[in-house]
Amino acid sequence: MSDSPIILKVEGLSKYFGGIKAIDNVDIDIRQGEIVALIGPNGAGKTTFFNCLTGIYTPTAGDIYLSDPRNGKTTRLNGKKPNKITEIGMARTFQNIRLFPTMSVLENVMIGRHCRTKALIFGAVFRNKATRIEETQIIERSYELLKKIGLHRQVNEEARNLSYGAQRRLEIGRALATDPFLLLLDEPAAGMNPKETEALVALIREICAEGHSILLIEHDMKLVMSLSDRIFVMDYGKKIAQGTPEEVRENPAVIKAYLGEDVDA
């Protein structure tokens, strides 16, 4: 794994909200094909970190570079619009589910194909051949994805009527529809029962095996330890540890951040 190319390189990233240092000088890198976890106690700045990566926040300082392994092009993401970043090849899901509630399952996924297709209003009005072919392709590809996430029997259901676990999977499906090479998952297993979590782990492995790299925030330590190749640990906006699951588990700084200082020691 260590010889595959770096696809995400974050250098000295900081994000301040007034006097609060939500993220303070964090370096992170992710290689092609890795599953990397970002963990840390509540309020450590993990979601803010995601928001900086995806362009929702503009970082106060630092650089974010994304390299597409498919063509080797490196782009600096600072100041880019979120939809541009999605176009380059990074997609995300949210901690709290954010589907388009009154659109159908199929439509939710189709929306994700948007940035990969060309036709806009002209094509919509005149419906020329190219538009029709493109639309068929969108639907076919969306079906494929829905099959993978196991929702192909509910294509016409409104997204809000799905079960919780299914909604989470649909969010991942919608993110995949944008053809990302790096997928950011913000607490994908939150609120899931053990069976749903198991299915999720299998799904994440499958996505990774297909060549997507994954960066995930998660509190379920069993999931994190079994799934990730490497782990980064944040606390109070700073990166306090990194390494393989074994290294991180033994790291005294991590234990301190999670459990507090040992009084007897």
Place this chain on the structure above:
Amino acid sequence: MDYFIELLFAGLTRGSIYALIALGYTMVYGIIGLINFAHGEIYMIGAFTSFIVATVLSIYGFPLLAIVIIAAVAAAVWSSAYGFTVEKLAYRPLRKAPRLAPLISAIGMSIFLQNYVLLAQTSDFLPFPELIPEFAFMEPVAHIVGSSDMVILVTTAIVMIALTCLIKFTKIGKAMRATAQDKTMAVLVGVNVDRVISATFIIGSALAAIGGLLIASHIGQINFYIGFLAGIKAFTAAVLGGIGSIPGAVLGSLVLGLTESFATGYISSDYEDVFAFSLLVLILIFKPSGLLGKTETKKV
């Protein structure tokens, strides 16, 4: 009975025109939560554009049908250009500002456009050429329903169906619905929200321009000030139906048109606006979200 049917059709015609304008209000509100007070002026500019184009073309002796079509297209394109520019100049820079700021900006735009047309054109009422002829097959019922009423009803119906299909089945329609439901998320799945918002303004403006052409030809005169009352009425209709809802805007417009028509026909024409706005007040008291609007339940 004839009188009743006459009033019914007059009301539907009026309602159809309101609907063409109200759709612009409701679509823009649905997507960016802004009451675009300059929308009435876009409609007025549509009427003026079609007036100028129609007058020029009739001097050159074009056939009536060609005049109507060319004038409609010209008005739609020109008004769309205005709608697009207004959004870009007056609303886009304020997208992240508190909600009151773009609202004030919209009122400013409305006043600006009115005065711009006043200076560039005239303050007089201009006689609008009669673009819609009396059809021979309408002769037997002409004392109840005029040909222009019929044209307005049919045109509006076609436009509504086209718009519904656009929003339901096309990619841009999906993008519009997604943007209305969750703008941040739409951006994150790669939707270019700026472009979707521009498209919304363009579509709304084109609809208003067609409304401008139809009503001007129906009534027979135009003035720089017609956008104000029409805009307020259409806004009322949109609120009546539940602002943000497209079927709501159409329903609200028809209800408003019929109310005005029957009230003027059976009671007194002096109170036309009084009835319209009393209806608004009543609806807002008893169903604040409008006829088809969604009630927002906030989690405590």
